[in-house]
Amino acid sequence: MARKEYTVEQRGVGKPDYSSNVTEIKRGETLVLFEPRPDERQKIFYVSHPLASPLAVGETVHLMDRETNLATPYTSPIGFLASQRERFFSFNGAIRFTLTVDTLEPVVLFPSADNLMGSYESIAAIDTKYWDPEASFGHTWDMTITNVDTIPLSGMAQVALIFTEIGSSVMTEKRVRCLKCGNIMTVPLKQTRIECSECGYDFVVPFFGKEII
Numbered sequence: 777m778a779r780k781e782y783t784v785e786q787r788g789v790g791k792p793d794y795s796s797n798v799t800e801i802k803r804g805e806t807l808v809l810f811e812p813r814p815d816e817r818q819k820i821f822y823v824s825h826p827l828a829s830p831l832a833v834g835e836t837v838h839l840m841d842r843e844t845n846l847a848t849p850y851t852s853p854i855g856f857l858a859s860q861r862e863r864f865f866s867f868n869g870a871i872r873f874t875l876t877v878d879t880l881e882p883v884v885l886f887p888s889a890d891n892l893m894g895s896y897e898s899i900a901a902i903d904t905k906y907w908d909p910e911a912s913f914g915h916t917w918d919m920t921i922t923n924v925d926t927i928p929l930s931g932m933a934q935v936a937l938i939f940t941e942i943g944s945s946v947m948t949e950k951r952v953r954c955l956k957c958g959n960i961m962t963v964p965l966k967q968t969r970i971e972c973s974e975c976g977y978d979f980v981v982p983f984f985g986k987e988i989i
């Protein structure tokens with residue numbers, strides 16, 4: 777391509793000040809900062825209440841593992857450091873989120889109603905490296921949402937953990953739960969299309985790579 781040169785009139789001196797224009801975190805920057813590195817992998821836990829199946833007043837639900845549909849408490853495996861890095865909530869009313877890791881005091885949050893409240897943590901307080909740096913033990917992660925409003929609520933919540941592998945393990949199968957009937961099946965690790973062996977429900981589960989942990 778032919779190169780053209782243009783003359784641009786210079787106004788003022790010094791570097792341009794864009795600070796007043798920054799109103800959002802650009803998606804690209806978020807990805808660069810928080811995407812898993814080669815020795816890391818992600819796990820996503822979520823709960824979803826569409827309008828057709830709202831969360832009842834006073835009801836508490838446990839977030840589920842995206843890759844298996846198994847409900848928390850989840851036990852993170854020996855050989856991996858686990859860190860809570862990202863979470864978001866969007867419900868059309870008042871909820872309480874509780875994260876309990878091992879015997880630490882729980883994290884209790886009251887995300888504001890109707891908003892999409894997201895948080896990315898580059899300084900992660902909840903990181904097993906601070907009490908088990910050799911990853912010698914499994915760790916228990918329990919995550920719940922409670923409807924503390926006076927009406928049934930719709931919305932969803934998601935929590936992401938990042939795992940750093942410092943041991944080694946080999947896995948070829950995974951356990952997956954059918955959301956229709958609760959049947960738990962053992963299927964090949966990379967299988968994402970599942971037909972329930974109990975009720976025939978045909979569903980998908982994402983696979984985030986490497987192995988389910």
Ligand SMILES: [Zn+2]
Pocket residue numbers: 954955956957958959972973974975976977
């Ligand atoms: Zn089923």
